Amino acid sequence: MMEEHPARVAWRALRRAVWAADPPPARPASTRWPALAPYLGPIGLLAVVGLFAATLASENERHLPGLVTIVFAALTVAPLLALPRRPLLAWRLTVVALSVCTFNPPAGAPWPWNPVLVLGSLLVVAVVAARVDRPVLVWVGLITSVPVLTLVDRNNQVGVLALLLTLLVLGDLVRGNRTSRRALAAQTALSEREAERRAVLEERARIAREMHDVVAHHMSMIAVQAETAPYRLADVREPARQEFVAIADAAREALTDMRRLLGVLRSEPTGPQTAPQPGLADLDGMVDGARRAGLPVRLEVDEPLAAVPGPVGLAAYRIVQEGLANAARHAPGGEVRVVVRATAGALTVRIVNTAGSPGSPAGERGSGHGVTGMRERARALGGAFTAGPLDDGGYAVDARLPYEEEGATR
Template identity: 45%
Template sequence: MKTPTEADARAFALRQLRALRHHLTTPSEDETPLLGDSRRRWVRRLPYIVVIALQGSLIPTGIANLVGFYDLVLPVAAALTIAQTTPLFLAVTRPLTAWWISAAAMVATASITARHHQLMGSWPWTAPMIIAYVFLLLALALRESRATVVSVWVATVLLTALTTTLGLPRSGDGTTVLLIALSGAALLLGWAVRDRAVARRLLTEQEHISEAERERRTLLEERARIARELHDVVAHHMSVIAVQAASAPYRITGVPDEAAEEFTAIAGTARESLAEMRRLLGVLRSEESGGEKAPQPGVSQLAQLVETVGRAGVPAQLTVEPDLVDLVPQAVGLSTYRIVQEALANVVRHAPGARTWVSLTADGPALLVTVVNAPPPERTESLEASVEGTGQGLVGMRERVRLVDGRLDTGPLPDGGFKVAAVLPLDRPDTPRETTA
């Protein structure tokens, strides 16, 4: 085992002095006034009220002590007392800077009272000065880090040792011990109060996190409840529609071939709706939709979609540029399908029987999606004419377009028709932002 040498001891002492200097010259970055985070106005003003009260009592008594017991002239006594007590105002926001001023005043006072003393000649500082210094250390301990608090106490011990080199305190005097003890007690008290406040703040933050977790759990439970209700109500009726439509040609005699095909189409549409709803229920029952495994619809499914609305009485025509299907990313393709689906659904609801044109073209790095419908035939009422629209369809389109950083333009045409035009980027990397049906 290597025995420490004198050089090692000097290096260790030098490192400790550097650490002490660093902590004494690096104040806290938080310049919020003491108790400035309180919601109560009177609590925020309390530090200033305490400082004013201390100033009003310590300055007159401090000057009187220096003049009466140390035979100092009034200007010098007033200067020393004010230099020791005024930093209390600065301690509310910058306690470490205030401590440097106060420490310098303490050293200056000790050097002067060492040569001017009468009855209290063995005390390098007056009682008001010690009280002001202790309150300043209390404010410092409430704001600064533990390392800074320890460094300040060590510096206070060194400060009292410096007064000894100036000739004070005299043999048997307890002033040095009193200052060290009071300063240590003030720093320890402020340290404990600050740690308690930090612990309470962390506990409050943990309670907020727990509350957020409870709200999240409540949200998941509500989503599961909605999923159960959708399954119990909507799925039941859709299943009945699918079964009745599929079995109608066999239960009813003499059904024409066209009617049988219509029943078959209704049954197929009901089954597709059930599949879509099952995917939606899967999303509602889980926090994330990452478990969705079924392939999502895209541009290649638009022909089937147009055919479906054609059977619903809306003559629609689809135009897609050749080889465009391979150029569309999955996320853009899904948004395109949903936009066209919602636009055609609006035509079925609000303009039944109107001719509709759907076109997809590439314009450089963008995909142009257009759905235009002509005015509905005369004397044709909207299927939702008696229901006040909510506008959720257009909102959903805008959300789809926003997800892929595109643009949407919708509005009526002069001839009474309606237009939906979207510009979607083709060069956008395929991301998993939108995976739900």
């Protein structure tokens, strides 16, 4: 990239110094000293009134008309009023005051200006030097030097210019220090966020690795054993053969879902993000698989369900999937009824299972994460979820998943 010509840079800096907008204000005093915030306004107003009165008293020694004295006093305190929020405007008013308030100075005065204007001008220059960048600051120093060189006595010019240069340099150092601290704080915050993101990615990769090495291995072994069992065992009847086929299908389907989850955990750019997600249209296949596994399931679905959005359909699919798994685990031999209905602006899902058969073995007790996951899926869509035992020993799961119909208005 080509560097800009110095003349163009200088011209742009001059325009910013003379008539461009002020830089953003520094940190407000109310945030730096919150205890003094209620008193800063009244104190500042009293100070300006006092300086205005002192300026009137000093300007009276010039023996000027009363209106001119008031104008000079207003030009003297006006930069101080604009200084907190508009430092460049305050400096421009200061240059005007230094150029105008020079008529008929008192005899023997070392400066053509009143003391309030001298001290106020030094304060304005110091604040501006700490707020603007270096190219603008150079023009501020040059323009401020003009009334000094033209109106101040030659014996005092060197001292005034040295003081002016000192204020400019100190202000630039303060601005550079503040900019460096802000850049360091921003870099520190960015590093902390990057470290947090890296820690999350490492933890997700570790979880994915553990799932792949442990769970996926066992699921693959289940699928292989279920597929080869009819050939390794003698006199396998057809119902048993079909049950082995159902176990193998369920294991392969679980492996497919696990691979999709592993892809999400590893943040792979392709595959899981574009893979189709199951929905309401896949409920029949899931129920058929549960029937082949020996779970008596009856599915009741209201048609049509085309208006149901994809996220709602996915949540309903996962809730039914977890409900069937819980019924098979905790109530083996019991019958399951799944009802999915689309009402006005909501999809209701109800899963009811009867108590398990008296002679069936009790499934192992889970950790309760399945019910928690179903509840979180429903609440993520702004819906409602209830689950609990029934009086006859069964168990019921009810979920209501709201959605906005096409063409409807809030």
